[in-house]
Amino acid sequence: MPGAIYAEGLVKTFGDVKALDGVDLDVPEGTVLGLLGPNGAGKTTTVRVLTTLLQPDSGRATVAGIDVLKHPNEVRRAIGLSGQFAAVDEYLTGRENLQMVGQLYQMKAKEAKARAGELLDKFNLADAADRPAKTYSGGMRRRLDLAAALVVSPPVMFMDEPTTGLDPRNRQQLWEVIQELVAGGTTLLLTTQYLEEADHLAHDICVVDHGRVIERGTADQLKARTGGERVEVVVHQHEEIEPARAVLAGFGKGEVAVAEHTRKLTVPVTGGAKLLAEVIRELDNRGVEIDDIGLRRPTLDDVFISLTGHVAEQKEEEEAEKEEAK
Amino acid sequence: MTAVVDTPRLTAPQPRGGVVQSVGDSLVVAKRNLIRMMRIPEMIIFGLIQPIMFVVLFSYVFGGSVSIGGSLDPKGYREFLMAGIFAQTVTFATAGAGAGIADDMHKGLIDRFRSLPMARGAVLTGRTLADLVQTALTVVVLAIVGLLVGWRVHHGIPKALGAFALLLLLGYAFSWIGALIGLSVRTPEAATSGGLIWLFPVTFVSNAFVATSGMTPWLRHVAEWNPFSATVQACRDLFGNPGVVPSNAWPMQHPVIASLIWSLVIIVVFRTLAVRKYRSATA
Numbered sequence: 001m002p003g004a005i006y007a008e009g010l011v012k013t014f015g016d017v018k019a020l021d022g023v024d025l026d027v028p029e030g031t032v033l034g035l036l037g038p039n040g041a042g043k044t045t046t047v048r049v050l051t052t053l054l055q056p057d058s059g060r061a062t063v064a065g066i067d068v069l070k071h072p073n074e075v076r077r078a079i080g081l082s083g084q085f086a087a088v089d090e091y092l093t094g095r096e097n098l099q100m101v102g103q104l105y106q107m108k109a110k111e112a113k114a115r116a117g118e119l120l121d122k123f124n125l126a127d128a129a130d131r132p133a134k135t136y137s138g139g140m141r142r143r144l145d146l147a148a149a150l151v152v153s154p155p156v157m158f159m160d161e162p163t164t165g166l167d168p169r170n171r172q173q174l175w176e177v178i179q180e181l182v183a184g185g186t187t188l189l190l191t192t193q194y195l196e197e198a199d200h201l202a203h204d205i206c207v208v209d210h211g212r213v214i215e216r217g218t219a220d221q222l223k224a225r226t227g228g229e230r231v232e233v234v235v236h237q238h239e240e241i242e243p244a245r246a247v248l249a250g251f252g253k254g255e256v257a258v259a260e261h262t263r264k265l266t267v268p269v270t271g272g273a274k275l276l277a278e279v280i281r282e283l284d285n286r287g288v289e290i291d292d293i294g295l296r297r298p299t300l301d302d303v304f305i306s307l308t309g310h311v312a313e314q315k316e317e318e319e320a321e322k323e324e325a326k
Numbered sequence: 327m328t329a330v331v332d333t334p335r336l337t338a339p340q341p342r343g344g345v346v347q348s349v350g351d352s353l354v355v356a357k358r359n360l361i362r363m364m365r366i367p368e369m370i371i372f373g374l375i376q377p378i379m380f381v382v383l384f385s386y387v388f389g390g391s392v393s394i395g396g397s398l399d400p401k402g403y404r405e406f407l408m409a410g411i412f413a414q415t416v417t418f419a420t421a422g423a424g425a426g427i428a429d430d431m432h433k434g435l436i437d438r439f440r441s442l443p444m445a446r447g448a449v450l451t452g453r454t455l456a457d458l459v460q461t462a463l464t465v466v467v468l469a470i471v472g473l474l475v476g477w478r479v480h481h482g483i484p485k486a487l488g489a490f491a492l493l494l495l496l497g498y499a500f501s502w503i504g505a506l507i508g509l510s511v512r513t514p515e516a517a518t519s520g521g522l523i524w525l526f527p528v529t530f531v532s533n534a535f536v537a538t539s540g541m542t543p544w545l546r547h548v549a550e551w552n553p554f555s556a557t558v559q560a561c562r563d564l565f566g567n568p569g570v571v572p573s574n575a576w577p578m579q580h581p582v583i584a585s586l587i588w589s590l591v592i593i594v595v596f597r598t599l600a601v602r603k604y605r606s607a608t609a
Contacts, residue, residue: 051441052440052441053437053441055606076441076442076443077338077341077443081437081438081441083434083438084434087433087434087437087438089435090433091362092358092361096361100354100355100358101438101442103351103354104355104439104442104444105339105442105443105444106339106340106342106347106443106444107338107339148438154338
């Protein structure tokens with residue numbers, strides 16, 4: 001049985017640009033899928049197709065078991081959308097915004113009013129409930145936007161870059177709300193450029209680039225696939241680099257990388273903490289004095305870079321621009 | 327923050343569908359737009375200044391230079407002018423509707439609305455209804471200013487009310503043109519200027535400010551078939567103001583019916599186009 005969100009071969013072309021080039025997704029009920037990718041990878045376009053805002057050129061999709069293309073209005077009853085920009089009316093108060101959304105979900109005016117009050121309390125917006133949203137801080141607006149998406153407690157939620165532009169404190173707060181949401185059984189599709197966010201919130205991650213899913217799995221699986229852990233050593237003196245290299249070569253599963261002027265050596269390993277202890281003992285036996293040593297696991301950033309090569313490309317471009325500026 | 331969310335379940339009521347839902351949703355959106363208007367009073371005030379300025383400028387600059395029915399009496403021109411200013415003012419509602427909808431697109435509100443199980447045309451209908459309320463308010467203020475500069479109603483109140491009804495219908499029709507413009511441009515600024523520019527030829531190549539009898543034949547022809555001229559002619563007729571020029575053109579001979587037909591045709595055509603555009607709107 002397909003999951004709460006299911007997509008098969010979604011293609012969407014804008015002019016010459018293939019925004020979606022055959023996207024397949026399957027999100028089991030009650031889980032979180034993180035759609036991870038750089039700007040322009042096709043994350044937002046995917047969300048727009050699944051939330052009935054955009055017709056794909058080809059492919060099919062179901063949300064909560066309902067065909068997105070055949071019964072868009074039925075899908076709309078079952079979903080909540082929280083966008084990249086906080087889509088609330090800034091001249092309406094928080095209460096008026098939520099009540100309006102409730103009524104447009106076809107709730108009776110009274111019910112919508114009661115529900116608005118409930119959500120304002122729960123999202124710590126009660127004090128600001130009767131002020132125009134214009135006066136809200138960025139974090140408050142984002143909470144209001146999220147509250148608007150939750151007016152009918154939809155079984156499936158879509159959040160397009162929910163924390164973009166938020167400060168760390170507000171991001172943390174929003175993460176807590178999202179975790180609670182998911183604990184309650186909501187199925188969530190979340191797009192993000194923040195690897196930390198996907199790592200933190202998502203059960204499964206799809207890495208998207210140029211309109212395609214180029215890798216999928218849990219955060220741990222993705223990390224494991226992109227090479228394992230590494231030992232990193234910083235020696236105290238320059239002369240100690242050579243003996244340290246000899247030691248590391250003995251334990252390593254690959255070439256030892258040396259950064260001469262920072263006196264840092266890195267080598268891929270397997271064996272975890274136990275191996276690290278052995279490395280330290282051996283370095284000590286050889287009289288190599290160390291400033292720092294550690295076992296580094298790859299971060300999602302590493303995964304991302306190794307999969308897309310994007311960060312490197314962007315840096316090259318920036319450097320080229322700087323060169324030209326000179 | 328505890329228990330933010332109830333257990334997710336399909337709690338959204340089954341949409342009623344049909345006309346009942348359309349009307350209900352449109353009224354919800356209209357209410358939203360009226361609240362906005364009240365919270366941005368500058369918009370209403372600027373909307374009033376322009377027509378008042380036009381009344382004063384035209385009455386005192388042109389009055390005395392333009393012959394109306396063979397007379398150069400400035401009082402006659404002021405009486406002639408008001409129908410034109412009324413009609414021009416209601417058509418300027420186009421820019422408001424256009425800018426408002428473009429702004430909603432820009433801010434992502436249209437995305438929010440389109441993701442909700444609401445009636446398809448309600449966002450646009452709600453906007454145009456709210457604009458109609460604003461237009462009505464503007465017309466009332468303008469009538470008072472008109473009375474102050476010497477404009478009078480000569481054929482009784484019921485006919486005058488009929489003229490105001492035709493004016494509001496024309497304004498409502500033009501706000502649908504504005505809605506389409508608002509959905510078609512990239513920025514609210516473009517919607518404002520794009521909503522206004524074409525209104526100048528439409529309102530000036532007409533019988534609004536000068537009698538068409540003085541125009542070259544082809545221009546006169548265009549002016550007399552201009553939808554806008556029919557309403558102006560109908561208002562002069564119903565208000566009993568001077569300047570109802572005899573003409574061979576059908577809309578000038580039957581201005582009330584012509585005005586109604588034109589407005590309804592504009593509503594049907596532009597509402598259809600705008601709602602279609604809305605369904606595929608992309609911010």
